[in-house]
Amino acid sequence: KTYNIAAIPGDGIGVDITDAASEVLNTLASSHGGFSFKFTTFDWSSKAYLERGWYMPPDWEVQLKKHDAIYFGAVGWPDVPDHISLWSMILPIRNSMNQYVNVRPTRVLKGVTAPLSQIKANPKELDWIIIRENSEGEYAGQGGTTHAHGPNAIATEVAIFTRVGIERIMRFAFETAKSRPRRKLTMVTKSNAQRHGMVLWDKVFYEVAKEYEGVVEFDKMLVDAMTVRMVNKPESMDTIVATNLHADILSDLAAALAGSIGIAPSSNLDPTRSCPSMFEPIHGSAPDIAGEGIANPIGAFWSAAEMVRWVGQGSLDKTADQLMEAIENVSERGIRTRDMGGQASTKEVTDAVCKEIEAI
Amino acid sequence: KTYNIAAIPGDGIGVDITDAASEVLNTLASSHGGFSFKFTTFDWSSKAYLERGWYMPPDWEVQLKKHDAIYFGAVGWPDVPDHISLWSMILPIRNSMNQYVNVRPTRVLKGVTAPLSQIKANPKELDWIIIRENSEGEYAGQGGTTHAHGPNAIATEVAIFTRVGIERIMRFAFETAKSRPRRKLTMVTKSNAQRHGMVLWDKVFYEVAKEYEGVVEFDKMLVDAMTVRMVNKPESMDTIVATNLHADILSDLAAALAGSIGIAPSSNLDPTRSCPSMFEPIHGSAPDIAGEGIANPIGAFWSAAEMVRWVGQGSLDKTADQLMEAIENVSERGIRTRDMGGQASTKEVTDAVCKEIEAI
Numbered sequence: 001k002t003y004n005i006a007a008i009p010g011d012g013i014g015v016d017i018t019d020a021a022s023e024v025l026n027t028l029a030s031s032h033g034g035f036s037f038k039f040t041t042f043d044w045s046s047k048a049y050l051e052r053g054w055y056m057p058p059d060w061e062v063q064l065k066k067h068d069a070i071y072f073g074a075v076g077w078p079d080v081p082d083h084i085s086l087w088s089m090i091l092p093i094r095n096s097m098n099q100y101v102n103v104r105p106t107r108v109l110k111g112v113t114a115p116l117s118q119i120k121a122n123p124k125e126l127d128w129i130i131i132r133e134n135s136e137g138e139y140a141g142q143g144g145t146t147h148a149h150g151p152n153a154i155a156t157e158v159a160i161f162t163r164v165g166i167e168r169i170m171r172f173a174f175e176t177a178k179s180r181p182r183r184k185l186t187m188v189t190k191s192n193a194q195r196h197g198m199v200l201w202d203k204v205f206y207e208v209a210k211e212y213e214g215v216v217e218f219d220k221m222l223v224d225a226m227t228v229r230m231v232n233k234p235e236s237m238d239t240i241v242a243t244n245l246h247a248d249i250l251s252d253l254a255a256a257l258a259g260s261i262g263i264a265p266s267s268n269l270d271p272t273r274s275c276p277s278m279f280e281p282i283h284g285s286a287p288d289i290a291g292e293g294i295a296n297p298i299g300a301f302w303s304a305a306e307m308v309r310w311v312g313q314g315s316l317d318k319t320a321d322q323l324m325e326a327i328e329n330v331s332e333r334g335i336r337t338r339d340m341g342g343q344a345s346t347k348e349v350t351d352a353v354c355k356e357i358e359a360i
Numbered sequence: 361k362t363y364n365i366a367a368i369p370g371d372g373i374g375v376d377i378t379d380a381a382s383e384v385l386n387t388l389a390s391s392h393g394g395f396s397f398k399f400t401t402f403d404w405s406s407k408a409y410l411e412r413g414w415y416m417p418p419d420w421e422v423q424l425k426k427h428d429a430i431y432f433g434a435v436g437w438p439d440v441p442d443h444i445s446l447w448s449m450i451l452p453i454r455n456s457m458n459q460y461v462n463v464r465p466t467r468v469l470k471g472v473t474a475p476l477s478q479i480k481a482n483p484k485e486l487d488w489i490i491i492r493e494n495s496e497g498e499y500a501g502q503g504g505t506t507h508a509h510g511p512n513a514i515a516t517e518v519a520i521f522t523r524v525g526i527e528r529i530m531r532f533a534f535e536t537a538k539s540r541p542r543r544k545l546t547m548v549t550k551s552n553a554q555r556h557g558m559v560l561w562d563k564v565f566y567e568v569a570k571e572y573e574g575v576v577e578f579d580k581m582l583v584d585a586m587t588v589r590m591v592n593k594p595e596s597m598d599t600i601v602a603t604n605l606h607a608d609i610l611s612d613l614a615a616a617l618a619g620s621i622g623i624a625p626s627s628n629l630d631p632t633r634s635c636p637s638m639f640e641p642i643h644g645s646a647p648d649i650a651g652e653g654i655a656n657p658i659g660a661f662w663s664a665a666e667m668v669r670w671v672g673q674g675s676l677d678k679t680a681d682q683l684m685e686a687i688e689n690v691s692e693r694g695i696r697t698r699d700m701g702g703q704a705s706t707k708e709v710t711d712a713v714c715k716e717i718e719a720i
């Protein structure tokens with residue numbers, strides 16, 4: 001079976017790590033047999049935009065829908081305002097492809113001494129999966145500006161929460177929690193200060209929670225206090241569900257606590273499978289180190305593993321596990337890029353992971 | 361000179377630490393002479409609300425305005441929905457008393473071994489002052505719910521950003537940065553995903569920044585990436601300015617990284633001095649330990665020191681410094697509550713700080 005992957009390297013280190021990921025995926029397919037990946041690369045990037053005036057062509061939705069999955073590098077470049085680049089690419093894709101769930105696992109990889117002392121003592125204590133609402137909330141894109149050019153300028157950001165949107169993410173989160181050994185879900189909110197949409201968020205959470213009473217243990221945290229708990233009691237949490245913005249913030253913090261933002265994967269899922277899902281490391285385009293060949297490709301590999309698992313629909317779980325094992329082995333052997341205190345280049349880490357894959 | 365302080369202990373440990381703070385302030389006044397504090401305590405709390413049906417009386421604004429400052433403990437109690445308690449007390453006070461700046465200093469106190477290894481190596485590396493926009497943004501309170509009871513429920517949270525509101529907070533932040541040795545300001549935003557209000561936020565920041573070119577060094581961070589920088593490069597920042605919600609989240613994280621949420625102070629300031637400003641530790645009412653006499657009073661003392669500085673308008677700076685010195689000495693001697701790995705009670709820490717004040 002051949003899986004058709006739409007690859008969008010995008011900007012900066014997005015290009016480096018997408019190359020690395022496709023190398024690793026090809027190695028995985030050729031050494032395990034029975035399936036292969038066909039990559040179609042789209043040059044949708046800020047660089048292309050600056051040359052030709054657009055990021056994606058008018059038929060981008062039709063083109064993407066022809067694929068089994070989308071692999072995304074990163075978007076964002078100093079010469080283009082971020083709200084232009086992101087609203088021309090990553091955010092419309094998430095929205096139009098019905099990717100209403102964003103899954104962000106974080107744990108401390110083997111051999112990694114995280115900066116946190118209590119995690120140093122027992123790395124297994126930080127093992128989270130963050131379920132991010134990916135289709136509404138603070139990223140709805142609504143709002144506007146009035147009196148833009150005068151002293152009376154006023155602008156709004158309108159966060160939209162719908163019962164349908166909340167219910168489906170809560171259900172996904174509870175199912176995820178249920179599938180993990182600890183069966184624990186922590187819901188994040190800011191319903192003390194935000195008394196409309198966030199109150200609906202809480203309400204629907206408790207309704208869905210009733211269906212899981214006795215099956216999944218659950219609790220509620222305010223987003224500010226949540227950062228404190230992540231630092232002080234990593235072992236007290238397992239699955240976490242949060243809004244689009246809250247989870248965006250918490251997942252970066254999680255990755256930093258686990259060792260580096262460079263290792264963290266994300267899966268933008270359409271659980272209905274009516275559209276292709278999209279896989280991307282959570283880091284950005286990192287203009288400061290772009291093209292130097294030193295970007296950490298681990299987040300990209302981990303995202304690739306999640307993609308393999310997703311497109312396989314159960315048939316490639318062992319293959320995905322093997323990729324994860326290869327990543328862990330390389331991490332354990334201390335072959336690491338600079339962001340993790342190592343000296344290795346992107347290529348060295350990639351080669352090491354490929355070698356591990358062939359050896360497993 | 362006598363300063364009239366409106367004390368609102370509120371809920372849970374708010375009561376314990378307000379008592380402790382008034383003891384420390386009285387000790388400070390009596391041992392340093394020339395001024396005193398007259399506390400008027402208001403029993404505006406969730407407990408009172410559950411008994412009589414209201415938090416604050418109709419003339420609360422008039423009553424508060426008779427004071428030189430407001431000292432606030434904490435509000436929030438399990439029997440009252442948080443959005444009711446907070447919108448009945450702390451948030452209306454911040455809004456009506458024109459407290460549009462919230463100042464949140466964080467640093468590692470003497471003798472504290474923070475959980476972060478790089479801070480362990482050099483505690484002086486984490487020394488931040490977070491300037492929080494306190495009057496609009498995500499806490500504007502606007503929004504609503506439609507079709508509340510059916511499957512089509514939709515609710516919004518409307519964040520409001522005005523040029524006036526942004527400009528005054530940016531100016532305050534630049535002035536704060538300018539007054540500190542490192543003269544560095546980091547502005548936090550999420551203008552890549554939020555393209556209306558946050559874009560105005562950025563725009564006004566850069567306009568105000570022009571006035572400080574060559575005087576204050578400044579940079580911009582996305583809120584998600586900011587958490588990573590706080591964990592990994594604490595030494596790279598000094599003054600930080602962020603929106604109401606972003607700064608709420610980041611200041612809790614900052615406190616956790618510095619050792620404990622229990623030490624962190626906050627000043628809700630009306631820089632025009634047309635209304636009394638309000639001082640409160642950033643922690644909440646902590647129902648789980650309320651009344652046990654083990655709450656950390658350091659955040660309350662630090663808040664009290666900031667209050668002394670504010671009401672003194674320059675004349676009490678030395679006194680405020682002495683209170684801070686007493687706090688640091690007690691911290692250095694290892695007299696600490698449980699949240700910081702110690703065994704001391706609230707009373708033991710309070711007594712120790714009072715003794716230090718008398719000795720200085």
Ligand SMILES: CC(C)[C@H](C(=O)O)[C@@H](O)C(=O)O
Pocket residue numbers: 075086090248282552553584
């Ligand atoms: C690039 C940006 C829009 C994006 C987000 O905020 O969602 C990124 O930070 C992420 O976490 O995927």
Ligand SMILES: CC(C)[C@H](C(=O)O)[C@@H](O)C(=O)O
Pocket residue numbers: 192193224435446450608642
């Ligand atoms: C109690 C709550 C409304 C408050 C806030 O979110 O502002 C608190 O978390 C704080 O940081 O002062």
